[in-house]
Each structure stands twice: as structure tokens, then as C-alpha cells.
Amino acid sequence: MNEEHLTFERIRAYLTGALSAGQRSAVEKHLAFCASCRQAVEAQREIEAGREAAQSVAMSPEARLRLYERLNALRSEAGDAPIPIPRHLIAQVKAKAEATAQAAAHVARTTGSAAREIGTGGAAVAAQAARGAAKVGKKAARTVKAAAQSAIEMGEETVKTAADLKAIAVDETAATLRKAKEHPVDLAATPIRLAAKGVKAGGRMAEGAAKNAYAATKGGIKVAAGTASTMGTALVEGTKTGITAAKHAPRLVKAAKKMADGLAEGVRQIAEAKPEEAEGEDEP
């Protein structure tokens, strides 16, 4: 009787291998022509996998530590002796915190060098614009000034972004390390806060780089356009600025990418932090 749909008890038995050979082949015969029961079998398979995933859920070391601390706070109010916190748990949380600090340092280093690259790129464009301005003379001065202004804005933006990033990275790293030594429980929130700040800084940095590239190109084009009506040399110089800006654009993008990679690496380091990795290897 293959017309009746399979009960889900039967499907479960089929999937767990609890059926006899005869029952099994009857189920398979039915499945061969019944799409809705095939869906039910697949659904049951999904449930089985989800069930295993749900079983493997465990508290994070930080959550476990908070549990000890919360109970101990109550015990201390009542004058009871504190619950001893297992050393391996503290080691685990510390290791994670140290990995976070290391990751922050890594991010700081990467963003620092990226900021330098952007700065150099901006300076090169500005220098070229200035050289162009000197040659073009009075008539094109206004347009060149616009280009120079773009270059200055670009430099300022770069410096601002770099300063922000450095402040965040240095402050957070110092605070994280300090807390790791003093009170491991406060650390629980630190990696998340740090990651959020890192990502935000990364976003600002990328935005800054894009803005810079745009400003530089705009500056170059303005010089080119403005000087086109004056004389040959002006045109050449303006174009040179444009070229310099364009030449630096990919470098800026690369620098931004490098920084994004640094952030990703930092997040990876935090996620994969294990106690045994905490002792030892310093980054070069």
C-alpha cells in the first residue's frame, strides 16, 4: 500500500536505520513516486542536523566567568565564601583578551602604514600641482589654487583619519592590556567594543581614501580644464597633475585594502584565540 503518505515516525525510523529490509524497501518504493514524502524526509534530515548543532551549543568562557562573578557577588553580600573559579577558565579569558590586544596592535600597525601611503600619495599630487602652478603663471592661478586646495584637503583628511585611528588603537590596546592584568571579567565586553571600533575606523579610513582619490582626481582635472584655455605648458602641467593623481589612486585603494585585510586578520585572531597560543610568539 504505497498510496498512503509515510507517517513521520516511519520517516524517523527509516532515517535512523530502524526498519527491516522489507519495510525499508516499501518506504523507498513510496518515496520514488511521492514528492511530498521526499520533502518530508529531507525536512527530517535537516531537523536532525539542526538538533546536533543545538546540542553542541556551549557558553563562551566570558559568559561562564560572568556566571561565577555574579554568584560570587551574591555570596559575598551574604557573607559566604566565594566559589573558586577554575584556573583554566581565567587562562582562557586572558588568552582571548591578549589575542584581542595583539590583533588591535596588528590593526594599528597596518592602518598606520596605510595612512602613510595615502599621505605620500597626497603629497606627491600636491607637489606636482605646485610645480604646475609655478609654470602656468597668473592666468591659471585660480584653477591651480583649486587643485592645491584639493590636495590640502586630501592631506588634512589623511592626517585626521590617521590620528583618529592611532588614538583608538593605542587607547584600546592599552586599556585591554591593563584590564587583562587587573580584572579579567571586564574583558568580556572589550573584544566586541574593540572590533566595533576597528570596523568603524576601517570604514572611515576607506571612506577617507575614496574621498581623497576623488579630490585628487578632481583637482587634476580642474587644473587640466582650467589651463586648457591658457597656454601649452599649462595644459601639460595640469595634465601631469592629473596623471600623478590618477597614478596614486590605485595606491590609495591598495592602502585601503591593506587596512581592511589588517582588520580581517585581527578579527580572525580574536575568533581563533586559544590559551596555548597566548603564551609566546610575538609578532615581528
Place this chain on the structure above:
Amino acid sequence: MTTSEEETITYATAADLVQALRANEPQAYAALIEGYADRLYATAYAILNNPADAEEVVQETLITVYRHIGEFRGEAKLSTWLYRIATNKALALLRSHKAARAETSLEELGEQYGGELPLGGTAPSAEEALERAERWACIREGLEAMSPTLRVVWVLAEVEGLSMREIAEAEGLSLSTVKVRLHRARRFLVDYIARRREAASTEEDDR
């Protein structure tokens, strides 16, 4: 002294542990946490689908043990008592959320929680975590759509592996009620996921 030089003491039987808890021995609470906190957390997480809420449930459960261990009667299993406290707290939290978030849509909740599974104590690799999260995503939607009373029974049976008798004891239900609810919960989940699969395959055919 807050940290110990030795590893956590283990107790030969649950009855020994209960006795030490009654005597308010600090070590007994460490053993309780190391032995049961993960199970309670997984239970609460499967019911509430949110790490912060699950953590709160575990904390509140152990605080209840601390305050009321004197009222615990030895005829029930310690684990059953713990599950009872935890599921009650989880249901209460669910009710308070429902009241607070009456305006929030399911999609918004999904975004809020991001479908992420909390990382376990051993910090699995990124790939493992992702795989787990994907598998979990398959059923969490169905669980969320299920009524909380069915969900609790399903979680205790399927995630925690409790027998129907143990569930009946933990939840203060009759054995037949547990049977009916577990059956309905399993059916609901299969139907829900099968329907979703069908909808997905029809959508693909339409393209």
C-alpha cells in the same frame, strides 16, 4: 581567595553534589557550573534563540539554586530540577519579550540576532562555526514559529535527550500530555520545514 590552585572537585554522584550544595560548600557550586551550565545554556538558547537571554537564564537558574537548595526534595533528580527552573525562566523571559516586542516583526528579530550561534568554550574554527550556524538556521525558524509550550518539550527531548517521564516531571505535566505535545512539536517542525522546502523549489522552478 577567588581562584583555585586545584582543578574543580568532582562528586561521585548527584546526591553527593546535592548534599555539598546544601552545606553551601563553594566547591560544590564550581562543580555545579562545570557540570550543568553548558546543558542549561544549550536548552535556554534553543528555546530563546539569543545568547544574551540564554546567559541570563543560566545565571538566574543558578541563583535560584543558591537561594532555594533547601527546598529541593531529594526524590527528583537534580538535573530535572535544574531543567524545570531553567525552562520556567526561559518561558517567563519569552513572555516578557513578547510583550516588549509586540511591534517587532520576525524579520527584524532575525536581523537582530543575526542567526549566529555563540561560540563554545573551545573556540571552533571560523569554518566550523559557520557550518554549525547554517545547520542551526535550518530549524530555528521552525522552532520560533512553534508555540513556546511545544518548543520547551521538543528541546528537552531532542536537544537534551530527556525521557518523556523526565520531561513530565520537570514541567509538572502528565505523561500523556508530554506525549501529545512532543508528537505535535515534531509534526509541526517537519511540516514547517517541508513546506518551506516546497516553496523554495517552486520558486526555483518559476525562474
